Amino acid sequence: MPKRLFQTLAIVIVAVTMLGASNPDARYDKLGHKLVCQCGCNQILLDCNHVGCPVSPVMIAELHAQIASALPDAGVLNFFIGKYGPIVLSAPIRGGFDDVAWIVPFAVLILATFGVALLIRFWKRRNDRLIPAGPAIPPAPTGNSLQDRIRRDTDYDNWSQK
Amino acid sequence: MSHPMPSFGSFSLILALALSVYTLCAGTLALWAIAKGRTLAISSEHLRETARRAGIASFIALSCAAFALVWASFTNDYSVAYILHHTNRALESKYKFSALWSGQEGSLLLWAWLLSAYGFVLRLRHKVDVTLSAYASTILAAIQIFFLLLLNIAAPPFSIAPGPLARDGFGLNPLLQYAEMIIHPPMLYLGYVGFSVPFAFALGALMMRYPGEKWIHITRKWTMVTWLFLTCGICLGMHWAYAVLGWGGYWGWDPVENASFLPWLTATAFLHSVMMQEKRGMMKIWNVWLIFITFLLTILGTLLTRSGIVSSVHAFAQSSIGSWFTTFMVLIFVVCLFTFFYQYDHLKSENKLESLVSRESSFLFNNLILLVACFAVLFGTLFPVLSEFYNGTKVTMGPDYFNPVMVPIGLFLLFLTGVGPLLPWRSTSLRAIRRNFILPSIAILVTAIVLMIAGVRPWTDDEAGGGIYALVCFALSAGVITAITSEFLRGAGVVRTQSGKNLFLASILLVRRNTRRYGGYLIHFGIVVMFIGLAGSAFKQSKELEMAFGDTLQIGSLRIVCQSYSQDSNANFDTDYAILDVYNGNKKITRLTPEKRFYTASQTPLTVVAIHSTLARDLYTVFMGRNPETDRPIIKVFLNPLVNWIWIGVFIVILGTAVALRPPLLPAARRPEAAVDASAGSAHA
Numbered sequence: 001m002p003k004r005l006f007q008t009l010a011i012v013i014v015a016v017t018m019l020g021a022s023n024p025d026a027r028y029d030k031l032g033h034k035l036v037c038q039c040g041c042n043q044i045l046l047d048c049n050h051v052g053c054p055v056s057p058v059m060i061a062e063l064h065a066q067i068a069s070a071l072p073d074a075g076v077l078n079f080f081i082g083k084y085g086p087i088v089l090s091a092p093i094r095g096g097f098d099d100v101a102w103i104v105p106f107a108v109l110i111l112a113t114f115g116v117a118l119l120i121r122f123w124k125r126r127n128d129r130l131i132p133a134g135p136a137i138p139p140a141p142t143g144n145s146l147q148d149r150i151r152r153d154t155d156y157d158n159w160s161q162k
Numbered sequence: 163m164s165h166p167m168p169s170f171g172s173f174s175l176i177l178a179l180a181l182s183v184y185t186l187c188a189g190t191l192a193l194w195a196i197a198k199g200r201t202l203a204i205s206s207e208h209l210r211e212t213a214r215r216a217g218i219a220s221f222i223a224l225s226c227a228a229f230a231l232v233w234a235s236f237t238n239d240y241s242v243a244y245i246l247h248h249t250n251r252a253l254e255s256k257y258k259f260s261a262l263w264s265g266q267e268g269s270l271l272l273w274a275w276l277l278s279a280y281g282f283v284l285r286l287r288h289k290v291d292v293t294l295s296a297y298a299s300t301i302l303a304a305i306q307i308f309f310l311l312l313l314n315i316a317a318p319p320f321s322i323a324p325g326p327l328a329r330d331g332f333g334l335n336p337l338l339q340y341a342e343m344i345i346h347p348p349m350l351y352l353g354y355v356g357f358s359v360p361f362a363f364a365l366g367a368l369m370m371r372y373p374g375e376k377w378i379h380i381t382r383k384w385t386m387v388t389w390l391f392l393t394c395g396i397c398l399g400m401h402w403a404y405a406v407l408g409w410g411g412y413w414g415w416d417p418v419e420n421a422s423f424l425p426w427l428t429a430t431a432f433l434h435s436v437m438m439q440e441k442r443g444m445m446k447i448w449n450v451w452l453i454f455i456t457f458l459l460t461i462l463g464t465l466l467t468r469s470g471i472v473s474s475v476h477a478f479a480q481s482s483i484g485s486w487f488t489t490f491m492v493l494i495f496v497v498c499l500f501t502f503f504y505q506y507d508h509l510k511s512e513n514k515l516e517s518l519v520s521r522e523s524s525f526l527f528n529n530l531i532l533l534v535a536c537f538a539v540l541f542g543t544l545f546p547v548l549s550e551f552y553n554g555t556k557v558t559m560g561p562d563y564f565n566p567v568m569v570p571i572g573l574f575l576l577f578l579t580g581v582g583p584l585l586p587w588r589s590t591s592l593r594a595i596r597r598n599f600i601l602p603s604i605a606i607l608v609t610a611i612v613l614m615i616a617g618v619r620p621w622t623d624d625e626a627g628g629g630i631y632a633l634v635c636f637a638l639s640a641g642v643i644t645a646i647t648s649e650f651l652r653g654a655g656v657v658r659t660q661s662g663k664n665l666f667l668a669s670i671l672l673v674r675r676n677t678r679r680y681g682g683y684l685i686h687f688g689i690v691v692m693f694i695g696l697a698g699s700a701f702k703q704s705k706e707l708e709m710a711f712g713d714t715l716q717i718g719s720l721r722i723v724c725q726s727y728s729q730d731s732n733a734n735f736d737t738d739y740a741i742l743d744v745y746n747g748n749k750k751i752t753r754l755t756p757e758k759r760f761y762t763a764s765q766t767p768l769t770v771v772a773i774h775s776t777l778a779r780d781l782y783t784v785f786m787g788r789n790p791e792t793d794r795p796i797i798k799v800f801l802n803p804l805v806n807w808i809w810i811g812v813f814i815v816i817l818g819t820a821v822a823l824r825p826p827l828l829p830a831a832r833r834p835e836a837a838v839d840a841s842a843g844s845a846h847a
Contacts, residue, residue: 033562034562036558036560042416042558043409043414044409044414044560044561047409047410047411048409085555085556086555086556086557087555087556087557087558088558089557089558089562090558090560090561090562090563091558091559091560091562091563092545092549092557092558092559092563096553097549097552097553098549098557100545100548101541101542101545101549101557101559101563102563102567104541105534105537105538105541105542105567105571106567108534108537108538109534109538109571112530112533112534113527113530116526116527116530119526120515120518120523120526121518123514123515124514124515124516124517124518126514127514127515127516130514
């Protein structure tokens with residue numbers, strides 16, 4: 001039953017996501033934000049607002065023409081890559097070495113998380129070896145009863161419940 | 163032809179270099195003699211003192227050089243090439259002042275001057291710990307020598323323009339002719355340069371095998387103030403990009419922006435992990451390397467943006483000083499590495515944890531996320547270079563790359579911002595977890611449900627990713643705010659019970675008693691508010707239209723009516739502007755006049771956007787120019803939700819840092835003890 005529920009949910013999400021994808025204005029906006037103006041300003045094509053920019057009007061006209069020619073998104077982007085080179089894309093999405101850009105940060109995140117978890121475990125074991133189990137020693141009082149009570153009541157040093 | 167002021171400036175720079183070399187040599191010799199117990203021809207203490215005074219004098223010499231450049235700017239001295247290329251007669255006075263940092267040479271002079279100013283304060287306050295301050299002062303002098311060599315050899319700000327004296331200058335880049343640009347670069351540089359001080363203290367403490375953790379107490383304020391400057395500098399840059407560049411956004415992941423973000427991330431990690439060293443004596447090696455890396459990243463950022471290694475919309479992109487920075491960075495790294503291995507046994511600490519779920523663990527994960535974020539930004543910034551090396555083709559790394567990578571990491575960090583303060587030091591119990599986490603968890607769930615009922619249903623959009631992240635961000639923010647508030651109220655409640663004061667006064671007393679802790683909470687709160695503002699960008703709308711008189715444009719619930727177009731001109735620029743009336747329903751709410759300027763001296767156009775801000779949204783209008791075929795003006799309009807919360811968050815962060823920097827109010831019983839601590843500190847010196 002839960003499996004069928006998940007399948008239905010997945011189909012609904014995909015269907016909803018696909019709806020409206022063929023809207024030309026939405027495609028223009030979406031693809032225009034995947035391209036970089038080649039005038040040297042380094043800005044997203046639809047955000048380039050230089051007066052008299054010689055490049056962005058041409059590229060925008062090309063984008064309109066490609067969308068009108070009923071090419072799929074990948075085809076439109078390939079047209080621009082063919083004409084201006086891969087630098088025209090605002091992110092590396094061509095596969096191959098480009099994938100490294102997407103994989104490495106998350107791989108580092110996962111490996112580092114694993115590493116920190118291991119380190120915490122190692123430090124915990126070291127502590128357990130050094131200090132035999134027994135009642136925890138409360139932290140030294142600060143000499144200020146008010147501050148000590150705040151520390152206690154806010155679990156600041158967490159010794160009250162032991 | 164004589165050039166008295168440029169000559170004075172050049173002489174001041176040479177003098178500053180000579181004084182800095184003396185500070186380094188005399189300081190090194192004196193400290194070596196003191197450390198080894200050797201006797202010199204003059205007393206080591208006296209030699210050390212002369213080095214300190216030479217360092218102070220170098221600040222005066224550099225101030226004279228900076229003054230000479232500003233003077234040349236105000237007196238339109240176009241015999242100086244720098245002034246010729248960055249100012250003109252019609253330039254407003256305030257921008258003539260900011261011309262000091264508008265070009266390569268001037269900004270390097272500002273860097274060197276700020277470094278000498280930091281050194282000046284450090285050398286004046288040397289009594290806090292005379293020996294450690296002497297080490298730090300000597301290290302700062304070494305850094306200063308590098309910048310002074312650059313200024314005297316590679317990028318001299320007072321070089322004379324060839325040919326006959328020009329009657330007018332080429333003008334300041336129009337993008338820099340904006341009020342915020344007067345404070346943004348100095349603020350950013352105060353942040354960048356400021357990290358030299360904790361770096362110098364850390365390296366000095368390691369070199370002299372400084373006993374205990376007092377050096378951390380000494381550098382804490384320096385680090386926090388520097389961190390605050392960098393935060394303000396980055397946020398002012400965001401606001402400048404938003405208000406000037408006219409693309410409707412505030413952060414474009416440009417290499418220069420990334421370069422400022424990298425040291426901010428590692429410095430934030432340092433400010434957190436240093437607490438582990440203070441409270442538990444843990445992570446000594448980690449902390450030393452964090453501050454080393456932070457300083458190296460400030461240099462790397464400068465190298466990246468001034469060497470032309472990566473392309474950027476900012477100035478200075480192509481210059482020959484990259485090799486100087488590379489050499490300097492390698493040299494610094496080698497010194498750090500050598501000192502680290504040489505003094506390794508001094509940094510050994512008994513790292514141990516009593517529980518897997520504790521404040522210590524949360525700090526470790528916080529450091530992990532900040533460092534991974536730093537790595538991801540650095541990797542993304544350098545990936546075009548790697549791609550060119552491997553594939554032979556350069557790629558662009560824009561928001562389409564950085565947003566999907568950085569947003570999940572940012573949300574993880576937001577989650578930890580809420581979790582960390584709720585976990586006690588050492589260990590926690592199930593009861594404590596239940597008690598501390600129940601309210602934030604309820605807040606997260608309720609917020610998510612309320613937002614979905616209110617219409618935030620990103621799965622119905624074509625581009626669902628941003629909306630889902632925004633929903634998660636809002637829900638997590640609610641959880642973190644609840645966690646911070648409940649922690650605060652719990653503490654205030656205790657104070658109220660004990661002191662009999664009302665909740666407001668009890669809250670103030672609580673904060674004053676532990677400024678560092680509650681200042682920290684306030685900073686976290688400010689960061690959460692900023693996250694809320696950033697998440698609003700997921701719901702951004704934009705429209706572009708050729709508008710004739712009387713034409714209307716509908717965006718969201720707002721209707722924009724074009725009333726008129728006009729032109730104006732002054733000595734500095736010509737301008738084209740539109741007059742737009744904004745209606746909500748039938749009620750006129752404001753009139754906006756977006757402009758397109760053309761600066762005559764530099765022959766450069768500039769967009770001046772017009773913004774109507776409320777707490778809920780910004781209406782952002784841009785005069786894009788005229789359609790060359792129809793000559794009709796093109797207006798682009800953005801509806802940017804929640805942007806103001808970013809700037810409000812920044813103010814809260816500033817306030818929180820100010821609170822955290824204040825010394826806590828000590829009860830009468832502890833004051834003599836504190837006085838003893840303070841005197842012990844100076845006795846050690």
